[in-house]
Amino acid sequence: MELRAGKARLWLVFFGSGHLAPWWAWVLRRGFRHVCAASWFADQERWVFVNPCRTGTVIEVMRSDEFGPRFSQLMTDSAAVLRMPARAGRRATPRSFHCVGAMKALLGIRSRALLPYGLYVDLRRNHGAEIVCGTEWSQDGEHAEAAGRGPGSEAPA
Numbered sequence: 001m002e003l004r005a006g007k008a009r010l011w012l013v014f015f016g017s018g019h020l021a022p023w024w025a026w027v028l029r030r031g032f033r034h035v036c037a038a039s040w041f042a043d044q045e046r047w048v049f050v051n052p053c054r055t056g057t058v059i060e061v062m063r064s065d066e067f068g069p070r071f072s073q074l075m076t077d078s079a080a081v082l083r084m085p086a087r088a089g090r091r092a093t094p095r096s097f098h099c100v101g102a103m104k105a106l107l108g109i110r111s112r113a114l115l116p117y118g119l120y121v122d123l124r125r126n127h128g129a130e131i132v133c134g135t136e137w138s139q140d141g142e143h144a145e146a147a148g149r150g151p152g153s154e155a156p157a
Contacts, residue, residue: 008085011037011107012132015120016078018099031079032117035099037106038071047071052102080134082123 018034036051047067051058062070075081087108100119104111109127113119123129 008088009039010083010085011039013037013082013084013103013107013123013129014074014078015080015082015116015134016074028115029117032115032120035103035116035119036074037103038067038074050102050106052099054098057102075133078134080120081132082120082129082134083132084123084127084129 014036015032016034016036017031036049038047038049040047044061045063047062047064049058049060049062049067049070051060084107086106100113100116103119104113107123107127109123111119111122111126113122124131
């Protein structure tokens with residue numbers, strides 16, 4: 001799976017509640033307790049799904065028919081889904097090793113975000129991520145629903 005020069009890998013970044021939330025998850029914003037990502041590698045005709053969990057990072061490579069049910073579930077369970085091209089050049093590895101740090105490394109960005117909602121806001125505000133579905137973040141910090149939000153997602157607190 002080679003990335004050709006000049007072409008940025010496009011990732012779908014899923015923000016949701018996650019499964020098996022730790023006892024301290026109540027501190028995090030509803031719907032923004034976990035973040036994971038997926039990308040289509042056309043040259044290999046495969047989806048790559050990256051899910052940084054507490055027990056370790058899970059990376060799955062699947063054919064489109066295998067990924068279909070997972071994709072549907074992710075779209076239903078996510079409070080927001082962003083489309084974001086990865087940056088090719090990166091100066092440093094993120095200092096955090098939880099899901100947010102893993103996504104910053106995957107996308108090749110620098111961000112001060114420590115929590116999934118902070119990453120969501122930073123991707124929208126500073127990195128040009130586009131909303132696929134979910135919650136719209138505005139410059140004044142207020143939210144408005146974007147069209148196409150998944151039926152099973154929670155509204156942010």
